[in-house]
Amino acid sequence: MxxxxxxxxxxxxxxxxxxxxxxxxxxxxxxxxxxxxxxxxxxxxxxxxxxxxxxxxxxxxxxxxxxxxxxxxxxxxxxxxxxxxxxxxxxxxxxxxxxxxxxxxxxxxxxxxxxxxxxxxxxxxxxxxxxxxxxxxxxxxxxxxxxxxxxxxxxxxxxxDQGYTPEWPDMDKFNGRIVHPQTWPEDLDLKGKKVIVIGSGATAATVVPAIAGDCEHVTLLQRTPTYFIPGRNENELANRLRELQIDENWIHEITRKEILHNQDLFTRRSFEEPEVVRKELLDAVKLFLPEDFVEKHFTPSYRPWRQRIAFVPDGDIFQGIASGKASVETDEIERFTEKGILLKSGKELEADIIITATGFHxxxxxxxxxxxxxxxxxxxxxxxxxxxxxxxxxxxxxxxxxxxxxxxxxxxxxxxxxxxxxxxxxxxxxxxxxxxxxxxxxxxxxxxxxxxxxxxxxxxxxxxxxxxxxxxxxxxxxxxxxxxxxxxxxxxxxxxxxxxxx
Structure with missing residues (x-):
């Protein structure tokens, strides 16, 4: 800071x-x-x-x-x-x-x-x-x-001062630590730990790649998938204008107008041709992950823009999953256990730390x-x-x-x-x-x-x-x-x- x-x-x-x-x-x-x-x-x-x-x-x-x-x-x-x-x-x-x-x-x-x-x-x-x-x-x-x-x-x-965490059965039985990202403790040590991140939005997509290098393993646990926009974290128009030594005020205004124009077009298309936009978004994720994996874990049931779509710079969360440092489970929580979380499918996920990226009040x-x-x-x-x-x-x-x-x-x-x-x-x-x-x-x-x-x-x-x-x-x-x-x-x-x- x-x-x-x-x-x-x-x-x-x-x-x-x-x-x-x-x-x-x-x-x-x-x-x-x-x-x-x-x-x-x-x-x-x-x-x-x-x-x-x-x-x-x-x-x-x-x-x-x-x-x-x-x-x-x-x-x-x-x-x-x-x-x-x-x-x-x-x-x-x-x-x-x-x-x-x-x-x-x-x-x-x-x-x-x-x-x-x-x-x-x-x-x-x-x-x-x-x-x-x-x-x-x-x-x-x-x-x-x-x-x-x-x-x-x-x-x-x-x-x-308080994030939203649902009340799941037996949370008090978990032997590890439960943390909400909104009140992240300074003393939290993730090195060598098994971590579960519950959630599917922008916060979860940010935390998972950020901690994947420190943890023994991190699992993203989501009830339903969310749309993301992966892309390079740079603006080609702004870069080109800087090469031409254009004044920063002009660069800001021109780049801003282009982005707003493109956003307007994308938003209107999400209502007018939602299936085409849906395919474009999913195809972008398929550049990082296998098609069947995307179908299972990153294909939402709703049309684009019924919830906020986060930009994922350089597709970092998908790269983390592809490398094996992170994994994804799409399932519902049956209850917490001493070792972690029991899913409704019957599978148990073990964890030392559970991070609830589950929203806010x-x-x-x-x-x-x-x-x-x-x-x-x-x-x-x-x-x-x-x-x-x-x-x-x-x-x-x-x-x-x-x-x-x-x-x-x-x-x-x-x-x-x-x-x-x-x-x-x-x-x-x-x-x-x-x-x-x-x-x-x-x-x-x-x-x-x-x-x-x-x-x-x-x-x-x-x-x-x-x-x-x-x-x-x-x-x-x-x-x-x-x-x-x-x-x-x-x-x-x-x-x-x-x-x-x-």
Missing amino acids: PDTGTLTRPAPAASQQVEHFDVLIVGAGISGIGSAYHLQQQSPDKSFVILETMETFGGTWHTHRYPGIRSDSDLYTFGYRFKPWTGDPIASADKILNYMKEVIEENDLARHIRYGHKIVSADWSKEDALWTVRAVRADTGEELRFTTNFLWMCQGYYRH LSVLGDIAFSKDGEPIDFADTVTWRGMMFTGVPNMAWVFGYFRASWTLRVDLMGDFVCRLLNHMSSHQAKSVTIEIPEADKDMKRLPWIDPENFNPGYLMRSMHLLPKRGDKYEWQHTQDYWREKDELPQIDLDGPEFVYE
Whole structure:
């Protein structure tokens, strides 16, 4: 991890004093830092603070310490549009943190960040048109209060301090150690050990090749297969442009546009010709592994893009399997044993260490206790507007990125939108804005946050009851369609009937 230096020192806060800011940003991860940049650039008259629970910036890239931790999408689009990415397309956590550190330093954002500040509640006062936010300092336990005109929620979407591990029978009988990647222990010694990694997503595909060289053997145990995209960890267009000594800003913009164009085409094809795309994905894996092996262990039953597809640089997990350092079992767990895991097929897998790369717990708006004039807000009773704001909840926006494209793309788009909204409110002397369903849309159906036929990862399905509803009309959904939103969000009429100003 990079040396974050003085960036980890919390800015001072006066004891027993209520501090006021025009905007309060929740979280100093990839969303919070990007949002702060846009706010500083586009609404320079607004005072703001970033409250971060952790002791430093980075969010996911700070809390995840498991071996091989890397992005599962390219950094030309995961990086911000305003700062060129110059490294490998798929990058390790330390390189992403260094990139974020440069953004903070280059834009003097450190002075706005309060680390070790855990928000416990936020109450909206209609009379004052203000949010009152209560936070607790990690170092002293002191409770602090802030007031703000606008809450910009950038805290991510899962609980950083606790991963999701299912409750399998007899887990307590296992004589070895059970570890979740999200809370990877520093003292874990894998040398010469038999290891089972349970899971089939990007985390499992990252951990297995990263530890294969240290273990006696590592087995990937999955209930069902997942799609992957193996490929070289380089961008030929960017390399060629660098050979021509093109300015890095131009390289970033051109490469970014090509990747986005190709992603748009791939996503549309996954819906329009899913069997063709399916064959292309499986054929890529067959370059590393025998056809019958791919049919058994890497052929999902669902169409492409119903769950996230991770990029596997240089096909490293498939190379590890081909070399014999790793193996795969596709089966269900009957129960744990003293020696390892008994599968429903009757086969027993022996292990010294079991790693549960089985997902995470969804966190709806940071698990903060929200209220309006003292009355609790249940976000499951609200309807989302474009996946950014919620009916009946004033002066608040939530950054929730894309499943089928880089998360940060939406950070940039929402940065433009929120700043435009804040500036619009100032020019009209409006103290609050609330999203309400116009009369013409009152009768639309209320549906779950995401259509499970569209996208259905386990962490969403387990927590759908906690999330806001969507409507059956486009504007009342988080559509996951960056390629449409990039054109539509800048054109939103801020005086439309869904915006209620006071």
